[in-house]
Amino acid sequence: MKITIITVVYNGAATIRDSIESVLNQTYSDIEYIVIDGKSKDNTADIVRSYGSRISRFVSEPDKGLYDAINKGIRMATGDFIGLINADDFYTHNQVVEKVVSLIERTHCDAVYGDVIYVNQQNKEKIDRYWKVGEYKEGAFLWGWMPPHPTCFIRRSVYEELGGYTLKLKSSSDYELLLRFIHKHKIKLSYLPEVLVTMRSGGMSNATLKHRWRANREDRQGWKLNGLRPYFFTLLLKPLRKIDQLLPKL
Template structure:
C-alpha cells in the first residue's frame, strides 16, 4: 500500500526539519512525501531542498492559507492513503506509518486515527497534554468528540468522493471535513490505540481564548454547511473535552 504524506509549511525553518526527519525515518517502504510551502520568507525552502530527492515533490508558491495548501497537496498525491504532518509536529516513532498500513489492510477501513501528545515548544521531552481518543461510537460528534486531525490517515478515494477542505472556514476546516466524512457520510474508522503524533504546544489548534471563540463559531458553521444540527450543548462540550487531556496518563 502506497502512502502519501503531506507537510504544509510557512516560515517554519526552525521546526520543519523535525517533521521531515520523522517522515524519512519511517520503516514503511512505500511513502510518497510532498511538502507544500507558502513561499516562506525565511530559509524554509533551503532546509527542504537540502534533502534532495528524498522528498518526492516540493512546491513553494503563494497560497490562500493552510487548507488551500493541503488541498493542493491532496491533488498532487498518488498514494492509496494520505496522511498529514504539520511543520510544527513529528511522528512519534518510526513504525507509525507501518502500523497504520497494517490496520488498513486488516480492517479494510476508510480512515485510521490514533492518539497525540503535546510537548513544550522549546523542550520536546516535556509533555504538556496527552490526548487519548478512544474508539469512535456513532453519534459521538454530537457529544463534542473528534479525532486528532494530525493523526488521521484517510484513503485518497474518500477525498475524491467527498471533497477536500472548505476554504469558507479559517480555523475549523479540519473539523468540518471530519464531521462531513465521519458523522454525515459514516466512513469506516479504525482506531490505533497508541501515540502517533507529537505536537508542539502553541500551534494554530492550541491558540488563545479569542481563537477558541472564533473556532467555536466556525464549528457551528461547519454543521450548517452540511445541513446538520448539533445539540444545544455539542459545541460547548468540544473544548471541555480538552480538560481530560491534562491528566497524567503516560
C-alpha cells in the same frame, strides 16, 4: 499500498527538520512525501531542498492559507491513503506508517486515527497534554468528540468522492471535513490505540481564548454547511474535553 504524506509549511525553518526526519525515518518504504511551502520568507525552502530526491514533490509558491495548501497537496497525491504532518509536529516513532498500513489491511477501513501528545515548544521532553481518543462510536460528534486531525490517514478515494477542505472556514476546516466524512457520510474508521504524533503546544487551534471563540463559531458553521444540527451543548463539550487531556500531566 502507497501512502502519501503531506507537510504544509510557512516560515517553519525552526521546526521543519523534525517533521521531515520523522517521515523519512519511517520503516515503511512505499511513502510518497509532498511538501507544500507558502513561499516562506525564511530559509524553509533551502532546508527542504537539502533533502533532494528524498522529498517526492516540493512546491514553494503563494497560497490562500493552510487549507488551500493542503488541498493542493491532496490533488498532487498518488497514494492509496493520505496523511498530514504539520511543520511543527512529528511522528512519535519510526513505525507509525507501518502500523497504520497493517491496521488498514486487517480492517479494510477508510481512515485510521490514533492518539497525540503535546509537548513544550522549547523542551520536547516536557509533555503538556495527552490526547487519548478511544474508539469511535456512532453519534460521538454530537457529544463534542473528534479524532486528532494530524493522526488521520484517509483513503484518497474518500477525498475524491466527498471533497477536500473548505476555504469558507479559517481555523475549523479540519473539524468540518472530519464531521462531513465521519458523522455525515459514515466512512469506516479504525483506531490505533497508541501515540502517533507529537505536537508542539501553541498551534493555531490551541492558541488564545479569542481564537478558541472564533473556532467555536466556525465549528457551528461546519454543522450548518453540512445541513446538520448539533445538540445545544455539543460545541460546549468540544473544548471541555481538553480537561481530560491535562489530567495525566497534573
